[in-house]
Amino acid sequence: MEPINKITSVITPLDRKNVDTDQIISKEFLKRIERTGFGRFLFYHWRFDEQGNENPDFVLNKPEYKGSHILVAQDNFGCGSSREHAPWAILDYGFRVVIAPSFADIFHNNCFKNGILPIKLTEEECDEILSKGLNAPYSVDVNLEEQTVTGEDGKVFNFNIDPYYKEMLLNGWDEIALTFKYEDKISEYEAKRIAF
Secondary structure: OOOOOEEEEEEEEOOOOOOEHHHHOOHHHOOOOOOOOOHHHOOHHHHEOOOOOEOOOOHHHOHHHOOOOEEEOOOOEOEOOOOOHHHHHHHHHOOOEEEEOOEOHHHHHHHHHOOOEEEEOOHHHHHHHHHHHHHOOOEEEEEOOOOEEEEOOOOEEEOOOOHHHHHHHHHOOOHHHHHHHHHHHHHHHHHHHHHO
16 A cells, blocks of 8 residues: 555545445446456446436536545445445545545445545534535645644644554555564564474
């Protein structure tokens, strides 16, 4: 995984509550066996009409948000089924950070495991960021080390993160890579075990 520390980007304001994993990546696109290639199907039924044409009213199709790395949504983001394809699609599309007042637990954990930083801010704070982003392109700096989101207007929002996940994201480690941190202890244990 790529490490995350500082990310500066225009936000993509997805002003919707209860965005479930089937809306993030619909079931008909789950046939791939790789983790890549899902980004083109992100929010597919919102982004495209039945003929496959872009819906110009959907936020991801607006030119001012193209290339954004920070998605901001409303409460209960990632609810529904536990499909890991949802964070795969979000990451493959280009988002490294998702900000919302709350996340479904399994989705929240899957984000960390796939190199996405899910940030919980209050409803009022998310409403403020969304309002600014919907009014005009609004850029923020996310600083994981400092645990801050700073708007281009200087407004600072603080967030909490579990130190375990913070270390993983700062170093670009998944759970397997994290075990290599203890490789000497594992080798020592295995040498003692073989001796018996």
